[in-house]
Amino acid sequence: MIDKLISKIKKTQAPIVVGLDPMLKFIPEQIQKKAFAEYGETLQGAGEAIWQYNKEIVDAIYDIVPAVKPQIAMYEQFGLEGVKAFLRTVEYCKSKDLVVIGDIKRGDIGSTSEAYAVGHLGKVQVGGQKFYGFDEDFATINPYMGTDAVAPFVKVCKEEKKGLFILTKTSNPSSGEFQDRLIEGRPLYEWVGEKVAQWGSDFVGESGYSYVGAVVGATYPEQGKILREIMPKSYILVPGYGAQGAKGTDLVHFFNEDGLGAVVNSSRGIIAAWQQEKYKAFGPERFAEASRQAALDMQADIAQALESR
């Protein structure tokens, strides 16, 4: 799956992930009205609204970006109906040949971690049959519990040729509280980065990159530079561009010399572009076109930053 991601990045010339993190306040009135007219102001109505919203955005961007990253929290907030919308979104994105990164940040141990891995990336056994649960292509994982939390995911990924991104240095302001603390003179995130490299060392695609990648926030470019060196074969999923403040020039150190090695996420910067001053002219009816334009602008911003490094 890492090879498919890289091949699609090369084809689209866009190392970009669109974060499908729908909040009702991002969704234009016409979609909300229609969904609520059909299902009422209910969880079902909300699930329908976020699904229709996602669908229009996916239709507008699937040919210019390689991947999407639905953040499952934004679906779980609507309970079972939200989870249903998550599943529909994953299925639809895959039907459009997009690589789907499930931003689930799961992490548990032993048989529990295996259950998450099976449910999100693999197949579960029911009697004599096997079924996919959510069937994302990649999943994000929390490393706090150590190898026990990661190994069952790696096992399932090997069977299914799927991949992982392990939280290493996250983009948020308080990420330093624990991640920056010094252990034998080096911050915790570097030790995690070393483990990421190790966990993925014997699971490398034809591209030369490992199926086990890392999450490193665009808001910490200096740390990104160091982690890039510690994990040369790990793809880095980079959140924090746009809404969280990072710019194209902050991203250059996350990429290797070959122009590969990183894929940058933008969520509200793309999916809620129609609400920004810059894309206001599109109006709420043409919100998906605004998203397409924002994705093209992001691509140009990153390309320019990489060219002038």
Added chain:
Amino acid sequence: MIDKLISKIKKTQAPIVVGLDPMLKFIPEQIQKKAFAEYGETLQGAGEAIWQYNKEIVDAIYDIVPAVKPQIAMYEQFGLEGVKAFLRTVEYCKSKDLVVIGDIKRGDIGSTSEAYAVGHLGKVQVGGQKFYGFDEDFATINPYMGTDAVAPFVKVCKEEKKGLFILTKTSNPSSGEFQDRLIEGRPLYEWVGEKVAQWGSDFVGESGYSYVGAVVGATYPEQGKILREIMPKSYILVPGYGAQGAKGTDLVHFFNEDGLGAVVNSSRGIIAAWQQEKYKAFGPERFAEASRQAALDMQADIAQALESR
């Protein structure tokens, strides 16, 4: 909710949580056969089987234990149908007045963390209405991302009078990989423990205990002793009893002098008791009675250990 948990612990004299972590291999044949006859060997059939299995166990134990802890991974592995069984289980346990600890180990940042908090513990706004998503009473949280990951949960808990258990020192063999690393001479889990105490310091129930507790594995009794002192007002959720190897005597340091301060989880040791040599006489038909007996035996084991300390 911490006060309700403590009041129920006092009433049942059982500082016990039953982990509702259903795996198909734990479920007696008669339940599986019936579910598959009705829905086929499908995800729906699996969801029905785990729900019926849970229901019988809950009916057998709800009057002798204060709380249950469904592990959502075991439901997510069956996709949407599994999540439906999780929701039914939570609803049913609450109807039996059990305190429900959602073992979800979520952790994300800002609006994403808030979405998890809203979905699992609070109410989500849809138009002019508000709805509960999953409506557990407590949730487990991963602290790797720092205060940004925890604060939105604390906010929702304050509104809803619900509670949290933050992963501090987990029960698994590799938990030391990061959690035991020394920072200024003290292991990471102690720094996390200090934060747990701080996060919960202004959110204390009438019992004197905070709504913000910690997860500390029974497999690490010495660390439990230290963390008990670092977080005197935090309830400790203690996994690792039974199947993971810890005994009643390992648990004493997790409790305060008042006999409170800790609640011990057992999952397969109770729900799959019928498969153990010790409870074999119950047979598969009376599996729920075996679970009840295992809960009573666990209660006696802990009581004896606390008495003789």
